[in-house]
Amino acid sequence: xxxxxxxxxxxxxxxxxxxxxxxxxxxxxxxxxxxxxxxxxxxxxxxxxxxxxxxxxxxxxxxxxxxxxxxxxxxxxxxxxxxxxxxxxxxxxxxxxxxxxxxxxxxxxxxxxxxxxxxxxxxxxxxxxxxxxxxxxxxxxxxxxxxxxxxxxxxxxxxxxxxxxxxxxxxxxxxxxxxxxxxxxxxxxxxxxxxxxxxxxxxxxxxxxxxxxxxxxxxxxxxxxxxxxxxxxxxxxxxxxxxxxxxxxxxxxxxxxxxxxxxxxx
Numbered sequence: 001x002x003x004x005x006x007x008x009x010x011x012x013x014x015x016x017x018x019x020x021x022x023x024x025x026x027x028x029x030x031x032x033x034x035x036x037x038x039x040x041x042x043x044x045x046x047x048x049x050x051x052x053x054x055x056x057x058x059x060x061x062x063x064x065x066x067x068x069x070x071x072x073x074x075x076x077x078x079x080x081x082x083x084x085x086x087x088x089x090x091x092x093x094x095x096x097x098x099x100x101x102x103x104x105x106x107x108x109x110x111x112x113x114x115x116x117x118x119x120x121x122x123x124x125x126x127x128x129x130x131x132x133x134x135x136x137x138x139x140x141x142x143x144x145x146x147x148x149x150x151x152x153x154x155x156x157x158x159x160x161x162x163x164x165x166x167x168x169x170x171x172x173x174x175x176x177x178x179x180x181x182x183x184x185x186x187x188x189x190x191x192x193x194x195x196x197x198x199x200x201x202x203x204x205x206x207x208x209x210x211x212x213x214x215x216x217x218x219x220x221x222x223x224x225x226x227x228x229x230x231x232x233x234x235x236x237x238x239x240x241x242x243x244x245x246x247x248x249x250x251x252x253x254x255x256x257x258x259x260x261x262x263x264x265x266x
Contacts, residue, residue, distance in 0.1 A: 055089045063091055070095065075102035090121045097128055106132055123152035127159050130166070139170055150179075157183045161193045168200050176200055189218060195227060202231035 055063065062085060070078040078099045085092060097112035110132060116125035126149035134142030146163040153159055164179030177200060183193035194217040201210040207228070214224045 055087065055091065059085065059087065059089075060091075063095065067095055070099055070102070075099040079103070090116055090119050094121045094124055094128075097125075101128065101132055106136065123149045123156065123159065126152060127156075127162065131162060134166055134169075139166065142166060143170060155186055157187045157190055157193070160186075161190070161196065164193065165196050168196065168203070173200055173204060184217075194219060195223065198224070199227045199231055202228060 062081075066078050066081045066085075069081065079096065082092060082096050082099065093112050093116060097109045097116070100106075100109040100112070110129060113125040113129040113132070116122065117129075119125075126145045130142045130145030130149060132142070133139075133145065143163070143166050146159070146166055149156070149159045150163050160179045161183045164176045164183065167173075167176035167179060177197070180193045180197045180200065183190050184197070187193075198210050198214050198217070198219060201213055210227075211224065214227075219227075
C-alpha cells in the first residue's frame with residue numbers, strides 16, 4: 001500500500017530526486033521517503049500583557065480597523081487615525097512604522113523600529129527594518145535583521161518567506177531553499193513560498209524540475225510563465241516589497257513573484 005505525499009513533502013522529494021510516494025510504515029506519516037529539512041525552534045516567549053499595555057478591548061478593535069485601512073492601500077488615512085488614537089503602545093507604533101514606510105519616510109520608520117527591537121514586537125520590528133534596509137540596497141544589513149526576526153519568531157511564515165527571498169537575491173540558494181521548504185512545511189501550499197521555490201529552481205537553470213515543482217504545488221500555467229520571465233530577465237530581481245502589519249497576505253502583484261507584503265503579528 002502507498003500514500004501520496006502532501007505538496008510540501010512532494011516538493012522536497014522532487015528537489016532531492018526521490019520518488020514522490022511515501023512507503024507504508026507502522027505509523028502512517030511518521031516517516032517519508034525523503035530527508036527532513038532540519039530542526040525546528042520554538043517561538044520566543046512573549047508577554048501579551050506587555051504588548052497590549054495601554055490598550056483596552058475597544059482600542060485593540062480600533063487598531064485592527066486601522067490595520068485594515070493600511071492593507072487597503074491608504075497609509076495616509078491610517079496615519080491620521082493613529083494620530084487620533086493618541087497612543088504609544090507597541091502595537092500602535094508598529095503600525096505607524098509600517099505606514100511611514102509606505103509613504104517614503106524611511107528615517108522615521110526606522111527610528112520607530114529601532115525603539116521596538118527590544119520589546120514584545122521585536123520580531124516584527126526586525127522584519128520591517130530588514131525589508132526597509134534591503135529595499136535601500138543594503139541587502140547584507142537587511143539579511144541580518146531578517147535572520148533576527150526568524151530567530152524571534154521561527155514559525156512566522158511571512159518572516160521566513162521574506163528571508164528566503166532575500167537569500168535568493170543574495171545568491172545563497174541552499175539557505176533560501178531551506179527557508180522556503182520550512183514555510184511549506186508550516187503552511188502547505190503557501191502561495192508566496194511556492195512561487196519563490198519555483199523561481200529559485202528556475203534561477204538555478206533547472207526548468208524541468210521547476211515545472212515539476214509548479215505542478216506539485218498547484219501553480220497554474222500563467223504563474224509559471226510569469227516566473228520564467230522573471231528568472232530569465234538580465235536585470236536584478238525586484239526589491240523586497242514593503243510589509244504592513246497583518247496576518248492576511250495581499251494578492252500577487254502582476255509584475256512580481258516574490259514575497260509577502262505584510263508581517264505577521266504575535
